[in-house]
Amino acid sequence: MLSGCGFKDIDKRFFVMSIGVDVAKNSPKKYLVSLKFAVPSSSKDNPTEFMIVSEKADSMAEAVRIIKTKVDKEIDFSHAKVIVYGDEVVRQKENEGINYWFNRRRDIQSIAWIAIGKPSALDVLKVQPKSEYIPSNALFLTLGRDGSETPYVISEYIFDYKFRLIERGIDPLLPIIEAKKDILEVNTVGLLNKKQLKLILEPEETKLLNFLRNREEKSANKVSKGGTTIVIDTHKVKTKYKIHTPKGKAPYLMVKVSLEGIVEEATRTVPYEKLSYFEKAAEKKLNKDIENVLMKIQKANIDPIGFGLRYRSRHFNNDDWEEWKRIYPKIKFKVQSKVQIEDTGLIE
Amino acid sequence: MPSNKVQSIQESITSKIMHPEDMVFKENHTKEKYMEVLYIKTISDEAVLHENVLKPFFEITGSEEFLNYLQSHPKISEFESEQKTIDELMRGVAILFYQDFVFLFDCKIDRNNAVMDTTVETTIQGPQVGFSESLPVNLGLIRHRYPNTSLKVESTEVGRLSKTKVMILHDTKFADPNTLKRVKEFLANVDIEMFQTGEQLFDLIRKSNRALFPLMLVTERPDRVAVNLASGKVILLVHGSSYAVILPTVMKDLMSSMEDIYQTYWIAKFLQLLRYTAFNLSMILPGLYVAVSSYNPELFRVQLAMSIAGSRTGIPYPSFVEVVLMLFMMELLTEASIRLPKAIGPTATTVGGLILGQAAAEAGLVSNIMIVIVSFVAISNFVVPINAFSFTIRVLKYFILFLSTIFGLVGVVIGFFMILAYMVKLDSFGEPFLTLIQSKPNKE
């Protein structure tokens, strides 16, 4: 009687921790799907083991069905929190099937993280840093900002990814995880348009993108002036932007950034009087850097920050989307930043 | 010489009580007076009889004067009916046959009138004295604490064979007359042969004779009785039982202990919150464990799911069998520890705790997490101050466990609310059982 009700003990289930999707090489099938399972251990002394099972198939559903025959317990996706796309998968175009498979299934959490894996998803899944207790825990902590908080990581949830895939005016972005021996490095972001990967940003640019999204407040900024280089440890970064379309003149986008921090490292002593010089230098540098990033993104014709959506929301006409498509490639960016260095730490 | 009428009464009484071994029938003669005394020596206090009747009998010389003495003695009452006389005789009253009169002399022995310490409902501070097993002593204890004229005492008899005397107390200023009427009707309709103590009334309150929730409160503390009298409840004192019955009872009373008024306000509130949490936890936890581990392991975080899966490796049976097994062991332990002789008591707890728990886990019979859960459930069960109610909770959790085995998480939630709905349906002598938050309707 109970078997018809879905009663299945927890030790008869096999929990998937992360999913990886790659392009299948040397095979007529499209994808290589890998699932990283956690093998529970009965005592606290040994950490949980893991097991990776891969399968080539044309679609996710097919792959999962075949993998079911390879393992002895029932596959349970309810704790699958990371989904990694291989580098080449995102570069190719027809990914809708796998994109929507994750959303259609009720048991994959909408708050699962999604990322790009370099060189391939399988390599990322294979890495097990010594510090992790449960398989993929390192990935969970990094992407979830529960562990180290750094501005170089942009994390993305599945529901947000889907939001950006469909919504007109905002484009998807995914963090890129690099597998290096026993360590996973996450410090770049990949920008996609609605279909494929278009642009990869450098770590510094990633940091600036994070600033623009108002997501990260702690960071380190390097500023040089007159032979002295200081590093500002920011604790507050706020960004506001506004799209101006004055009649008859060229449209422009005004970005206002305000940054507050203290000096963390300096090659020479920094007296209090000189702080304003450094502030101005920092402002100029910040302006230029942000403008460069924005122009680089604009050239690739993608919009991860959502300027288009903002434009649509502020205008009542029905064809505002078409208007924006014309405006965006030509719009000028004006950045005004305000840097405030509060003090120089414990010493000058 | 006793008159004929008195003679015939005396003969019929002696024949009706069928000459037991401990009956004493003695004729007392002096020069002017003749008296016959009939009593049952195991329940009559012979010293009192001697002091108050026999000594004056031989000291007072005139027969008229002795008659006056008898008629004015407070412990002596007149003959009313034969049946009543026999009833009183069976309770320890001595019957005096003198001239034309039959007198009843109250010399009942009260053996169990020691005032005891509270055993079941202890508090940290405050009065520690409990009731004794004698009705007059208990009444006296209550009157000490409640010296108001509005305290009304009525008495009735319950039980066909045991003929137990029951006293109904209430405060006329506070008690609701409807409730009082219902209580009296209820007592009059109780059809039972042996009535030993108030707890037997638990079942009889419900028409179907099968009740799950206690709708009366049984207490051994006179201070609790006094506090309840002041809030308008009706108290029943039963002869021979050291527990008084408080009616009507609602859930708030079942979850309150005397600590609440002996501590400061916030601490009392905190303790109440603790009790309610323990009550809920103790009901839901086993069912929740089964639902989470077998139906929806995605409910909790992944680390917890991994630990549960890890500790369940090697257990040969499904989770609900494991839960039932552990709960059964715990029930056995609880039941046995009530009846353990004092010498073996501590050993048994050690056996139960250490060996059953630890060794069972080592042998792979139950998982570690299960042991934690079951001990949690056991402890939170006893946080509820009223014993009868904690028994109820022990039974209720099996209901939720059953539902959650079949239906999973839905079973736990719906089962909990079904119990809540049943509690809303109950009422205790006209007052709704679950008056936790809403105001009492008849007080507006």
Add this chain to the structure above:
Amino acid sequence: MNRYLFYIVLLNMIVNVIIFVPKILIQYRYEGAVMGVIIAIPIGVALNYVYSTTINKFPEQGIPEIIANSTHRWLKIIHLCSIQLIWFTAGLITLVGFIDVLARFINPEMPKLALLVIYLAAIFLIIQLPTQRVMYFLEIVLFINIPLIGFIILSAFTNEYLSWDSMLEVGTHIFERPSLKSIAAATYCFSSYSNLIIFNRVIKGKLKIWNFIAIFFLGIFNLFTAFFIPIGFHGSDGAQQYLYPWISTADSLRLVYSPIERAIFLFLMFYMSITLISISVNWHVSLELIKGTFKDKVSKKKNWLVLIFYASCSAAAVIYLNTVLLNKITIYWMICRFGFEIFLVVLFFLWARRRTA
């Protein structure tokens, strides 16, 4: 108690956040749903006000008692029968819809009939209680659940992934012509006052004006939450694709510091009890109306007969209605109900006017 009216209205508002209203409103978001919502609010509050004050003139009586003295017997029977039917189908639709939700998210392998069994067991226990006890139970359930649901809504509002731009974007379509379907769906949030048909028995005292002001504000907040929050999480274009927008929204909330990380489970657990009491309230009204149609006392057997009828209808509904069909039927049912409600309120108002004049 005046707060009892509040509880009844609140109940319907909360239930609708899950079941049907968001999906319908979001489906028509570019075709006049926003204007529909704005129109629906005054209509809803007005209906509330008219009906409540009218029935308040007959203190502590439900409709069976009120129209018991009326002369037109056939009219009375038709009136009562139609109301019974509508109430029964209201509860039925909620029941079938929620069992579908449960079967999809919590117990995917359990046959729907099994879920139906346990819900019916609990519902039958509740609807046979006297009306005042049902009200007590409602109060308890609301007390337990509202703080927690409020917490989830709060964390939805303050989530950093909530895109206010998308919501504004849908707001820019405010000047489209409103569609009847969206007005009907939005007024359903307010329509629980009609449960006063029976629950007037437990309402004591006069209803004050602040009751209706509170309903007004709550209604605005509720409609806003039900309609716009899913759009903020899933995008103005993407929200349409979800079958149950609010449940998927709850799934997107991450409670970082709690042992239950996915908010969807908390959300669904609380909603299990809320739908239980909502269906019970609806069916209790229907059962009491049936009991009131017959002049004599209802025997136990008749009671059981009605319950068996309810059970078999719901079993049939669960078996035959799948989600797509259910959605279609719901939209048309809402329109019917909307029209019927206006008719009912107006009729009652005129009749009471004539009675008390």
